[in-house]
Amino acid sequence: MELIIGPRLYSTWSLRPWLVLKRTGAAFTTREVSYRTEAQKAELRRLSPSGFVPLLKVDGETIWDTLSISEWAAEHYPEAQLWPVDATARALARSATAEMHSGFMALRDLCGMGPDHPMAGAARAETPSDPALDRDLARLVELWRQMRSRFGADGPWLFGDWSIADAFFTPVAARVRHYQIDLSGHGDADGVARAYVEALLAQPDFEEWQRLALANAA
Ligand SMILES: N[C@@H](CCC(=O)N[C@@H](CS)C(=O)NCC(=O)O)C(=O)O
Structure with missing residues (x-):
């Protein structure tokens, strides 16, 4: 089984299924591809039906898109409990992941993965100011606070135990860190969302991703 990813420093979409596959405990290899030049883009189109990474090569098939790779992992490794066991929590975890x-979009556009390595926690950038970004941040804080208060009693993750939703929000935590976003200014008065961000950033698998990202960039 091989996961084909984009450059670790930039490809937030690649990080998500990589975290999910790590949680299964299954053996897999990772191939990092670039898509800067026309030749590299052409090679990616040869590998990928959509022209995008990430891709999972398994059992002679190519599975593309972060969400379908994550669902594939949840189906094939039920013991990893990649979605919450409780049906209501599971439905809401899927909603949060799909959202x-x-x-x-404003968060993605205005807090991008630039040359100063936001993904790997290198230099810090100024906090962008924009009404659309404020709306995104208020919604994130609201979502995180609601799910943590309803389902978070059994652990530090969005639904208590770790789930695919946490993989999907890990790149957001990297953006919050890099762009020095103060969540208390977006509805997180008592730091519930902040604590969730800290938990995401402290995941050993994410630390490994950051180490690999910087090593490959050197
Ligand atoms: N909806 C896709 C988005 C994937 C995506 O945007 N991948 C970017 C890298 S993060 C990509 O492959 N870009 C290739 C290009 O721009 O040529 C998914 O969830 O997998």
């Missing part, structure tokens, strides 16, 4: 997968 991340298709939304938060």
Whole structure:
């Protein structure tokens, strides 16, 4: 089984299924590809039906898109409990994951993965100011606080135990760190969302990703 990813320093989409696959405990290899030049883009289109990474090569098939790779992992490794066991929590975890997968455009656009390595926690950048970004941050804080207060009693993750939703929000935590976003200014008066961000940043698997990202960039 091989996960084909983009450059670790930039590809937030690649980080998500990599975290998910790590949680399964299954053996897999990772191939990092670049898509800066026309030749590299052409090679990626040869590998990928959509022209995008990440891709999972398994059992002679190519599975593309972060969400479907994550669902594939949840189906094939049920013992890893990649979605919450409780049906209501599971439905809301899927909602939160889908919202991340298709939304938060201002956060993505205005807090991008630039040359100063936001993903790997190197230099810090000034906090951008924009009404659309404020709306995204208020929504994130609201979502995180609601799920943590309803389902978070059994652990530090969004739904208590770790789930695919946490993989999807890990790149957001890297953005909050790098762009020095003060969540208390977006509705997180008592630091519940902040603590969730800290938990995401402290994941050993994410620390490994950051080490690999910087090593490959050197
Ligand atoms: N919806 C896709 C988005 C994937 C995506 O945007 N991948 C970017 C890297 S983070 C990419 O492959 N870019 C290739 C290019 O720009 O040529 C997913 O969830 O997998």
